[in-house]
Amino acid sequence: MPFPDGTADFRSDTVTRPTSEMIQAMASAPVGDDVYSDDPTVNLLEEESAAVTGKEAAIYVPTGTMGNQLSIMAQTHPGEEVLAHEGSHVRSIEAGAPQALSGVGFRTVIGDGGRIEPEDVERAMSMSGFFPRIGLMVWENTHNLSGGRVIPLDVMEKTSGVARAHGLKIHVDGARIFNAVAASGVPVDRYAAVSDTIQFCFSKGLGAPVGSIVCGPADLISEIRYLRKRLGGGMRQAGVIAAAARVALAGRDRLVEDHALARQLGAAIAEQFPDAIDPSLVETNMVRVQFAALGMEWPEMKARLDGAGIKVNPPLGGGWRIVTHRDVDASDADRLLSILP
Numbered sequence: 001m002p003f004p005d006g007t008a009d010f011r012s013d014t015v016t017r018p019t020s021e022m023i024q025a026m027a028s029a030p031v032g033d034d035v036y037s038d039d040p041t042v043n044l045l046e047e048e049s050a051a052v053t054g055k056e057a058a059i060y061v062p063t064g065t066m067g068n069q070l071s072i073m074a075q076t077h078p079g080e081e082v083l084a085h086e087g088s089h090v091r092s093i094e095a096g097a098p099q100a101l102s103g104v105g106f107r108t109v110i111g112d113g114g115r116i117e118p119e120d121v122e123r124a125m126s127m128s129g130f131f132p133r134i135g136l137m138v139w140e141n142t143h144n145l146s147g148g149r150v151i152p153l154d155v156m157e158k159t160s161g162v163a164r165a166h167g168l169k170i171h172v173d174g175a176r177i178f179n180a181v182a183a184s185g186v187p188v189d190r191y192a193a194v195s196d197t198i199q200f201c202f203s204k205g206l207g208a209p210v211g212s213i214v215c216g217p218a219d220l221i222s223e224i225r226y227l228r229k230r231l232g233g234g235m236r237q238a239g240v241i242a243a244a245a246r247v248a249l250a251g252r253d254r255l256v257e258d259h260a261l262a263r264q265l266g267a268a269i270a271e272q273f274p275d276a277i278d279p280s281l282v283e284t285n286m287v288r289v290q291f292a293a294l295g296m297e298w299p300e301m302k303a304r305l306d307g308a309g310i311k312v313n314p315p316l317g318g319g320w321r322i323v324t325h326r327d328v329d330a331s332d333a334d335r336l337l338s339i340l341p
């Protein structure tokens, strides 16, 4: 569905707006006070999310950031480190929350496409003595800063097995886990099974206006419920937004369409600028372009984008991320291609 002002917005899948089905569900949602666990719509969403991920329980939270941070807080102690990819969202783009809220640092790994290999865990765990203890390992699938790459299930299983043998807890930042599912065909409960907790977002490609969820064992989710209140995340009649999240979850198979559009864009850019992109790395709804290979400075590109009514975030570390979602279509993609040098 195009934006009312005609803008083509490729900045992120978070810009998606609720569908009319979501708005209808929101308008008629039965609600109650969720801090008393009285909201039937939130309760249904939590039950459905736990069932789909194969976990015992789930808790609805306002954002993916809160879901990740509660999962870290509940599974670490101050002074510990979290083992994660260097480019993980929890470490890089959550405003220093792990350090500020949980008092933890990071032991980082630089693997292709967000991967963490068994030997990375062995290396990290071999540093004993007065090195900080590692309490938790975090996966991110799909991996945002690598351009929406999918971490293969077998990599997650092997590495997580080693991490568990060392006594680590495991969290999956699955903000876009259903993109991984749509791309790989692996059911979400298989990805979730490697973890203690998994967080996923309704408010990205799934299209809901607000909300994420953490799924895991009942005792851990109950502790996270307590900590959510501490952070001010108890939302009362949250069924109003959970209703849209339920519609989003039910419609998750649609993500394949975003992937097809991203592949089309990636292939067209590769044809024109072979050094800018390897189209085989367009695995989900993100197209990551080496900006310098386009042969144009950002200010000029920005002027062209503005002139054509297109929004794309500026390049970050040389990589230019173009994101497809339900509110952009093939004609928007053509418009973007037409302004490239």
Ligand SMILES: Cc1ncc(COP(=O)(O)O)c(C=O)c1O
Pocket: 062, 063, 064, 065, 066, 068, 089, 090, 140, 142, 144, 173, 175, 176, 201, 203, 212
């Ligand atoms: C991989 C990943 N994790 C977590 C988040 C945080 O989600 P939110 O913006 O809802 O806090 C994002 C947001 O873009 C993300 O890309």
